[in-house]
Amino acid sequence: xxxxxxxxxxxxxxxxxxxxxxxxxxxxxxxxxxxxxxxxxxxxxxxxxxxxxxxxxxxxxxxxxxxxxxxxxxxxxxxxxxxxxxxxxxxxxxxxxxxxxxxxxxxxxxxxxxxxxxxxxxxxxxxxxxxxxxxxxxxxxxxxxxxxxxxxxxxxxxxxxxxxxxxxxxxxxxxxxxxxxxxxxxxxxxxxxxxxxxxxxxxxxxxxxxxxxxxxxxxxxxxxxxxxxxxxxxxxxxxxxxxxxxxxxxxxxxxxxxxxxxxxxxxxxxxxxxxxxxxxxxxxxxxxxxxxxxxx
Amino acid sequence: xxxxxxxxxxxxxxxxxxxxxxxxxxxxxxxxxxxxxxxxxxxxxxxxxxxxxxxxxxxxxxxxxxxxxxxxxxxxxxxxxxxxxxxxxxxxxxxxxxxxxxxxxxxxxxxxxxxxxxxxxxxxxxxxxxxxxxxxxxxxxxxxxxxxxxxxxxxxxxxxxxxxxxxxxxxxxxxxxxxxxxxxxxxxx
Numbered sequence: 411x412x413x414x415x416x417x418x419x420x421x422x423x424x425x426x427x428x429x430x431x432x433x434x435x436x437x438x439x440x441x442x443x444x445x446x447x448x449x450x451x452x453x454x455x456x457x458x459x460x461x462x463x464x465x466x467x468x469x470x471x472x473x474x475x476x477x478x479x480x481x482x483x484x485x486x487x488x489x490x491x492x493x494x495x496x497x498x499x500x501x502x503x504x505x506x507x508x509x510x511x512x513x514x515x516x517x518x519x520x521x522x523x524x525x526x527x528x529x530x531x532x533x534x535x536x537x538x539x540x541x542x543x544x545x546x547x548x549x550x551x552x553x554x555x556x557x558x559x560x561x562x563x564x565x566x567x568x569x570x571x572x573x574x575x576x577x578x579x580x581x582x583x584x585x586x587x588x589x590x591x592x593x594x595x596x597x598x599x600x601x602x603x604x605x606x607x608x609x610x611x612x613x614x615x616x617x618x619x620x621x622x623x624x625x626x627x628x629x630x631x632x633x634x635x636x637x638x639x640x641x642x643x644x645x646x647x648x649x650x651x652x653x654x655x656x657x658x659x660x661x662x663x664x665x666x667x668x669x670x671x672x673x674x675x676x677x678x679x680x681x682x683x684x685x686x687x688x689x690x691x692x693x694x695x696x697x698x699x700x701x702x703x704x705x706x
Numbered sequence: 707x708x709x710x711x712x713x714x715x716x717x718x719x720x721x722x723x724x725x726x727x728x729x730x731x732x733x734x735x736x737x738x739x740x741x742x743x744x745x746x747x748x749x750x751x752x753x754x755x756x757x758x759x760x761x762x763x764x765x766x767x768x769x770x771x772x773x774x775x776x777x778x779x780x781x782x783x784x785x786x787x788x789x790x791x792x793x794x795x796x797x798x799x800x801x802x803x804x805x806x807x808x809x810x811x812x813x814x815x816x817x818x819x820x821x822x823x824x825x826x827x828x829x830x831x832x833x834x835x836x837x838x839x840x841x842x843x844x845x846x847x848x849x850x851x852x853x854x855x856x857x858x859x860x861x862x863x864x865x866x867x868x869x870x871x872x873x874x875x876x877x878x879x880x881x882x883x884x885x886x887x888x889x890x891x892x893x894x895x
Contacts, residue, residue, distance in 0.1 A: 419836040424867045448875045450834045456826035458783065458802055460809065461893040462729070467884050468830070514887040516880070564785035565798075573789040599748040599784035606845065606855070607822035611752040611780065644858050681865035683858070 413484040413531060414476035414523075415443035416494070418636075419451050420487060424644075425636025427678030431663035432486055432528060434677060438544060438670055439536050443484060446475050454489035455603050455637070466507070467514040469497040474519035486528040486663075488635035489602070492561035494525045495568040527562055529634045529662060530570045533578050538585045546671040548587025551693050554665070555591040555628035556580045557619065559638045560599045573597065579632060579662055586669040593626040595619045600641040609648075616641050617649035620657055629689055630658040632665055644683045658686035668695060712766055719767030725807070726764060730799040737761045737795045743787035753777040757787050757797050760804070778805040779816035810894055818849050827895065829872075834881040837872035 421429035436443050453468035473494060476483045485491040501508045501521035512519055532541070556579035563569040563576045571578045574597060580590035598619055604612030620642060623631050633639050643659040646652045659682070667677040674680065674687050674696070690696050727734060737758070744756035754776045755763065763772040772778070781801040788797055814820040825844050829836045839862075846852050862868045875881070888895055 419838070422835070422873060423838045423869070424862065426865075426867055448834075448877050450875060450877060450881045451830040451836050453827070453830060456823045456830075459805055459823045460827060461806065461888060461895050462802070463891060463893055464827075464885070464888045464895050467888060468881075471880060471884065510891070514884055514891070516883060516887070560782075560784035560786070564789045566789050597786075599782050599786065601749070602782050602784075603822055604749075604780075604782060606842070607818045608752075608780065608816070609854070611749060614751070615748055644862075647857075681867060683861060 411440065411536065412442040412444060412481060413526070414479060414481035415445045416449055416452075416472055416476075416483055416485050416490060417445065418449075418454075418485070418487040418490040420636035420640075424640050425487070427681050428486055428636055428639065428661045428663060430676075430678035431661055431667045431672075434672055435532075435663050435666045435670065438667075439532075439540060441531070441536055444479065444481060446472050446483075449475070452490045452493045454487070454493045458493070463510065463514065465493065466497045466500055467511055469494040470501070470511045470519050471515045471517065473497060473521070473523075473525070474515060474517040477519060477521075477523050480523065482524040482526055484526055484528050484531045486634070487637075488527065488559060488562040489637060491525065491527045492564075492568055497521075498525050499567070527570065527634065529562065529578055529582075532662075532666070533582050534570065538581060541582070541666065542585050545586055545669045547669055547695055547697075549583070549665060549669055549693075549695055550587050552588040552689075552695060553591050553627060553629045554583045554588045554660075555593050555623040555626065555631045556583060556596055556662075557623075557631045557633050557638060557642070558597050559633070559635055560597070562634055563597060579634065582662060583632065583665070586665060588665070591623070591626050591628040593622055593628065595622040600638050602637050602641075605641050605645050605648075612641070613645060613649050616645050617651065620646060620649065620655050621651065624655055624657060628657070629693070630660055630686065632660045632662045634662050646684055656684065658682065658684050658689050660686060710766075710768060719764075719769050722769045722807075723764060723767065726800065726803050729803040729806070730796060732796040732799050734761060734765050734800075736793050737765070738793060740792060742790050742792060743795075743797050746786045746790050748784060748786060749780050749782055753780055757781070757801070761795070761797070761800065764800070764804070772804055773808045773811065773813050774815060775804075776815045777801070778808065779814075779819045781805075806894055821845060821849055831882060831885045833872045834875035834877050835873055839868035839870060840872055842868075
């Protein structure tokens with residue numbers, strides 16, 4: 411199975427462990443990711459505030475490069491995914507917009523290939539059966555709150571799961587041996603860039619999400635977006651009750667990696683602000699199940 | 707409470723309303739003001755007008771008030787309102803269209819959000835990708851908040867999450883060309 415891979419800017423920077431863990435897990439599952447050469451920023455979180463055409467054209471150049479290779483595109487970042495799907499849909503729906511975008515990017519692009527969220531690729535195309543076969547260190551006893559945020563499941567036309575009560579990540583957690591937590595904030599918005607440009611607003615949104623996870627007795631939260639991660643992990647110390655929360659945040663690919671036997675370091679987890687290793691040690695997940703059985 | 711002459715406002719606002727409908731692709735009269743958008747909006751607590759009220763301002767032609775509203779800048783484009791709207795009104799598209807119109811007129815009630823967007827796009831035009839560290843340093847200086855997030859900086863730096871050097875792509879100027887071509891088509895960049 412081969413996909414064009416669009417990491418996006420954050421996966422080279424603040425979301426670097428998402429990139430590291432994605433590559434490790436994909437290789438382990440025999441999923442070939444062909445990184446789009448010299449990809450550019452898709453403009454997510456900024457371009458749409460300025461100009462509609464710019465917001466469509468920036469993703470289009472990347473999609474046009476992938477289309478030349480006749481590959482569907484796998485996108486780890488929820489914001490990039492949403493912008494790329496928006497471009498694909500506009501090109502498919504309007505011959506006039508297709509022509510305008512092609513003039514702007516000076517390339518042909520007919521949107522014949524698909525844009526897929528990496529989570530969708532892993533769970534629905536590689537498949538939970540394949541993933542289950544590779545689990546050597548099940549996440550036993552780990553209560554995981556799956557946080558989808560906004561742009562993975564909304565607007566509803568773009569998504570691959572229910573916009574109000576999505577289950578893709580919850581099913582993945584179960585497959586990895588963990589316990590999905592039932593909570594109310596799985597599709598609430600983390601405020602994206604507001605934590606920087608409007609901290610008084612952004613931090614309040616972040617705190618509400620963290621507190622709801624905690625109140626529902628989650629040990630940790632998993633996400634599929636580098637901006638959600640940054641907000642919940644790095645800014646956890648900045649919210650009012652942040653010091654007491656101590657709620658580790660994982661990319662779903664990191665927990666897949668852990669369950670498949672990779673060490674936290676191989677997955678880039680030492681880069682987290684909230685250190686997740688003590689939790690994994692407390693739940694005895696990092697040790698091989700056979701070792702656990704012997705001691706028992 | 708201020709008084710408005712709605713007959714006059716409605717008459718004057720026809721062209722503006724048409725413009726917002728054309729840019730957003732949303733018919734404003736589709737909204738029957740149920741308020742479900744406002745109930746679910748995660749940023750409503752910080753807004754001056756709720757999403758429902760923004761649409762009402764546009765429906766009755768109080769477009770100056772809509773253009774001055776902080777709400778259209780505070781909208782995080784999370785799409786919750788649209789997902790829950792019983793009549794499928796594309797509220798985020800309206801917010802986007804009003805914000806762009808306000809921006810074109812130089813009305814920027816939320817200066818830091820405007821600065822963030824501008825610095826982000828400048829970085830993309832210059833390097834082809836966002837250079838997070840460069841953008842944040844410029845943001846902190848220009849927003850006069852030099853120490854915002856400073857406690858996170860050492861960890862980000864030493865784990866290789868931010869780098870002082872931008873990653874420039876070898877695209878032979880393709881991204882710069884995209885910005886130029888959008889400008890040539892009358893784009894607001």
